[in-house]
Amino acid sequence: MTASSSTPQVGSRDHTVKWFDETVTVPPQARELLENYRHIPAAEVQDHVVTLRNKAWEVWPYPCLGQFRFLELNLANRADIYPQLLSRLRGGDQRFLDVGCCLGQDIRKLVYDGVPSENLAGIELEAGFVELGYELFRDRDTLKSRFAVGTILDEDWVVLKEWEGQYDVVQLGMILHLFTWEEQARVFEHAIRLLKREGDVAIIGQATGNLDGIASPSWRKNTFRHNAETFGKLISEVERSTGTRWEVTASLDDGLSVHDGKRTWDDPKTRRLLFEVRRKQE
Incomplete structure (x- = not known):
């Protein structure tokens, strides 16, 4: 048996797995x-989180779940956009x-x-x-947000x-x-x-990126990990296919456990891609 076939993927x-x-x-x-959101007792938080993560791992074992990265609340930690996003959404007339x-x-x-949820x-x-989100936050009877199960690619x-x-x-x-x-181009299209046709609308997010901006073999196919330059090229393609125009901000940082040396199992050039794509106002 080869090393690649015997090593967990x-x-x-x-x-x-690492x-x-x-x-x-x-x-x-x-x-x-x-x-404070749903008043889970402090003494229960640790075990509650681990138990729910283990259940989520059985649903699908993404590395981000393995490393508990859902606890990092990455959107809230984006100082470049979160305060402005909160200001927009608290008014009650905008949707996320x-x-x-x-x-x-x-x-x-x-x-x-x-x-407003x-x-x-x-x-x-x-x-x-x-379902596990409701269990983690114990808010099935109070949260008014709607969820859809499926793929945006369809x-x-x-x-x-x-x-x-x-x-x-x-x-x-x-x-x-x-x-x-x-597929990424189709996701953006x-x-x-899904965005409103008028006004200051935006697509924000983060992803696993790479210093070189490369196609990366995964367990199913060659996916693409961007740097700022390749991400800009992707959006340029989307502009042409949709007839829309966008202002692009993108950068790489050492998130995703790169900074603390916990991502030893991945390409050493892996970084986190952060992006904001705002519709240009005519």
Whole structure:
């Protein structure tokens, strides 16, 4: 047996993979959310988080779940956009859609920070993650946000048609790096369909990137990991295919556990891609 066939790969539910942490120290911001949003007792938070993560791992074993990165509340930690986003959404007349919402942690943080939950929505491929989000935050009877299970890639998906033109901001969570270049272009084309036709609308997000901007073999196909330059080229293609114009801000940083040396299993040139794509005003 070759080393490649005997070594656990992404997609394995084996707890010995390098991207599975048995436990975690819950970050202060996440602990505050869990304790104060739905009043989970402080003494229960640690075990509650680990138990729910283990259930989510059985739904689908993404490395981000293995490393508890849903606790990092990455949207709230984006100082470049979060204060402005909160200001927009707290007013009650703008709507936010989280594509690839996972456990819905960013939606719950927005609600905790004063955004009306009925103006928030999520799309998630795995129904189990949506259900576990309710279990994690214990808010099934109070949260008014809507969730749809499916893929934004599907041209004929009924939700894509029903929700078309309804949102001011669409977030593409940690999903872009799961797709080929051509699929990524389709994701953006469909995200644009979900945005309102008028006004200051934007697509924001983050993804696994690479210093070189390269196609990266994954367990199923050659996906693409961007740097700022290749991401800009992708959006230029989307502009041509949609007849729209966008102002692009993109950068790489050492998120995704790169900074603390915990991502030893990945390409050393892996970085986190952060982006904001705003419609140009004529």
